[in-house]
Amino acid sequence: MSHHNSIIQAGMALYRSEQVRSMDRVAIDRFGISGLELMHRAGREAFQVLASMCSERQPIAVFCGAGNNAGDGYVVARLALDAGHPVTVFPIVSPDHLRGDAAAAYREFLEQGGSLTEFEGEIPKQAGVVVDALLGTGLDREVSGRIYEVIEEINRYDGRVLALDIPSGLNADSGFPMGIAVCADQTVTFIGAKQGLYTGDGAEYSGVVTFASLDVPAEVCASEQPSSVLLASPHAAFGPRRRAAHKGDFGHLLIVGGEAGYSGAARMAAQAGARVGAGLVSLATRSCHAAFINLAQPELMCHAVESAEDLRGLLDKANAVGVGPGLGQGEWGKALFECVIDSGLKVVVDADALNLLAENPLRRSHWVLTPHPGEAARLLGCDTLTIRKDRFAAATAIQEKYGGICVLKGAGSLVADGGTVAICPSGNPGMASGGMGDLLTGMIAGLIAQGFSIGDAARAGVYLHGEAADLAARNGERGMLATDLLPFIRDLVNP
Numbered sequence: 345m346s347h348h349n350s351i352i353q354a355g356m357a358l359y360r361s362e363q364v365r366s367m368d369r370v371a372i373d374r375f376g377i378s379g380l381e382l383m384h385r386a387g388r389e390a391f392q393v394l395a396s397m398c399s400e401r402q403p404i405a406v407f408c409g410a411g412n413n414a415g416d417g418y419v420v421a422r423l424a425l426d427a428g429h430p431v432t433v434f435p436i437v438s439p440d441h442l443r444g445d446a447a448a449a450y451r452e453f454l455e456q457g458g459s460l461t462e463f464e465g466e467i468p469k470q471a472g473v474v475v476d477a478l479l480g481t482g483l484d485r486e487v488s489g490r491i492y493e494v495i496e497e498i499n500r501y502d503g504r505v506l507a508l509d510i511p512s513g514l515n516a517d518s519g520f521p522m523g524i525a526v527c528a529d530q531t532v533t534f535i536g537a538k539q540g541l542y543t544g545d546g547a548e549y550s551g552v553v554t555f556a557s558l559d560v561p562a563e564v565c566a567s568e569q570p571s572s573v574l575l576a577s578p579h580a581a582f583g584p585r586r587r588a589a590h591k592g593d594f595g596h597l598l599i600v601g602g603e604a605g606y607s608g609a610a611r612m613a614a615q616a617g618a619r620v621g622a623g624l625v626s627l628a629t630r631s632c633h634a635a636f637i638n639l640a641q642p643e644l645m646c647h648a649v650e651s652a653e654d655l656r657g658l659l660d661k662a663n664a665v666g667v668g669p670g671l672g673q674g675e676w677g678k679a680l681f682e683c684v685i686d687s688g689l690k691v692v693v694d695a696d697a698l699n700l701l702a703e704n705p706l707r708r709s710h711w712v713l714t715p716h717p718g719e720a721a722r723l724l725g726c727d728t729l730t731i732r733k734d735r736f737a738a739a740t741a742i743q744e745k746y747g748g749i750c751v752l753k754g755a756g757s758l759v760a761d762g763g764t765v766a767i768c769p770s771g772n773p774g775m776a777s778g779g780m781g782d783l784l785t786g787m788i789a790g791l792i793a794q795g796f797s798i799g800d801a802a803r804a805g806v807y808l809h810g811e812a813a814d815l816a817a818r819n820g821e822r823g824m825l826a827t828d829l830l831p832f833i834r835d836l837v838n839p
Contacts, residue, residue: 356555357570358539358767361481361516367536370567371560379445382535382558383412387419387449389556390508390532394420394473395427397504397530403430403472407463407494409479409512410437415446416508416534417477418453425456432471434463436478436494463494467501474498474505476526479512481538486523487513495524507531510538511549517571518734519546519756527551534558536565539572542767543756544735572736572758572765577811578804579839581796594623595793598662599669599786600655600680601695602629606670607637609695609782612826613669614644616786619833620808622793628658628680650676652683659687666789668697669782690792694785698723701746711748712788712802716781720752736765749802751788753781757806761799770810774821783826784809787833808836 359367371377394404406421408414414437424431439450439460467474476498478491487495495513498505505528510516513525519540531550533541540546541553557565586593597617602610610629618625624645629637631648638644649655659665667684671677673696681700684691685708693701694714701713702722715723717731723742724731731738731752739752739760752758757768788805792798812832816824 355576355766356537356574357565358542358572358574359536359568360571361538363568363571364481364534364536364538367560367564367568371535371558371564375561375564377560379412380448382560383415383419383445383449385558386416386508386532386534386556387423389534389554389558390416390420390475390506391423391427393530393532393554394424394475394506397506398429398473401428401430403432403470404475405432405434405467405471405473406475406477407434407436407498408439408477409491410441410446411480411482412446413477413480413509413512414439414442415449417475418446418449418458420475420477420508421458422449422453422456425453425458429472431458432461433458435460436463436490465493465497467497471501471503474501474503476505476507476512476528478526481510481516483513483515483522487525488523492524495526499527504529507550509534510541514540514546514549516540518736519544519549520733521545521549525549530554532556535560536568537574539736539767542574542769543758544732544754547755570764572767575759575766575768575803575807578800578807579836581800581804582837582839591623594621595663595790595795596624596626596661597622597786597790597793598626598628598658598665599789600628600649600665600667600684601669601671602627602633602637603670603672603674603677604630604632606672607633609670609779611637611641611644612779612782613666613786613789615641615827615830616783616833617666617790617793618643619830619837620787620790620805621837622790625790626658626662628655630676649680652679655680655683659684659689662689662793664789664792665689665691666694666785667691668693668695669785671696671700673699690798692785692789692792694781695719705745707745707747709747710798712751712792712798713742713746713748714751714753714781714784714788715742716753739765749798751784751802751806753784757810759799759802759806761802766803768806768810770807771813772810772817772821774817774824775810775813777825779826780809780813780829783829783833808833811836
């Protein structure tokens with residue numbers, strides 16, 4: 345089976361803030377687009393999003409800081425005035441400090457009849473939509489003082505908030521708030537999409553992200569190598585099956601797990617592997633479960649395995665393995681995990697298998713590790729906060745230390761393959777319930793069994809897992825169960 349890497353890897357290019365600043369300079373110096381013209385374009389794009397967030401003539405309140413971010417704010421304020429909105433501008437940094445393009449944008453706002461209002465410390469109830477133009481991507485230290493207090497007020501406000509380029513206080517590269525950050529409903533980001541907006545806390549603070557290229561020439565973006573990519577849908581990789589195909593064409597997946605009392609995790613992983621299209625799915629588990637674990641899913645072949653010896657015969661038949669769901673960290677789990685790793689098969693390592701790996705680190709090129717932030721912290725010997733502060737660094741460090749592919753789960757899951765880091769745009773908070781990770785293990789391993797490369801299987805599996813959850817969440821995020829995703833997984837691999 346041949347699968348095209350580009351189908352699954354391709355997606356929107358993402359950048360670090362310094363890269364976008366350099367793209368900005370390329371647009372100005374090499375292509376002669378003035379900084380003020382870029383500011384006008386940014387303001388126009390932002391105003392279009394703003395217009396979609398509010399009704400005609402609804403009031404607008406714009407918070408302006410210093411620098412070009414404030415300049416963008418003054419352009420938006422001027423356009424809102426033009427369109428007949430009552431506009432209040434709160435200059436948190438005196439406009440006397442503005443230079444260059446930002447000062448010009450401020451003057452244009454005044455010429456349009458705009459005026460400034462001193463911020464008294466509370467946003468009036470009738471302020472309408474709030475526009476955050478306080479801090480741009482150049483922030484290099486914790487937010488403090490007056491700006492900190494203003495961000496607190498914006499976050500207390502119960503109306504809608506639009507952030508320009510990035511929510512103020514959010515680190516554009518890591519997506520972690522620097523002391524505090526504006527919690528926006530929508531963010532418009534300019535020229536190059538900032539990677540921090542799409543993962544972890546960044547996804548929470550930025551809300552719905554609109555990317556505006558400002559119509560700069562393609563060469564501007566080509567001047568920088570993307571620091572990461574946003575995954576595109578992998579549907580094109582799932583064409584129709586050959587009419588004469590048989591189950592042997594689609595691989596044999598083996599799931600290893602289910603210590604006494606933990607049969608559910610292993611069974612859900614096996615079900616997900618079957619639903620993603622693996623030809624055969626076997627389950628190696630404790631003998632106390634083997635007899636009944638497939639009552640609800642009789643297609644699964646369940647085997648009582650009490651020792652590594654019992655497992656070897658099953659490994660001989662498998663094309664791919666998922667190990668860890670409900671495995672436990674006792675002697676049984678350890679023996680099975682070691683046996684799987686020594687088999688040389690492509691393997692997805694999750695849950696307790698990751699905890700066992702953290703105790704005795706190994707490096708392999710043919711596995712996919714799928715830690716959540718807690719497991720990631722154990723794999724790197726640090727605390728969870730360190731993982732949250734820079735998910736990109738964490739995923740990359742795990743991949744470097746352990747080899748293969750690392751999938752760092754969470755909002756905006758990351759897939760690090762030693763080259764590009766890919767961010768998953770699908771998924772929702774309804775996935776914060778038990779068993780979701782077990783499904784992902786089965787899905788990725790089931791794709792590997794069908795002949796996808798480990799990288800493509802990880803990328804496609806993560807995307808489809810989130811997409812299935814988005815379909816399941818149409819009935820509500822709260823109370824959504826992992827098994828609710830199974831019918832949708834099947835729909836998605838048959839586009």
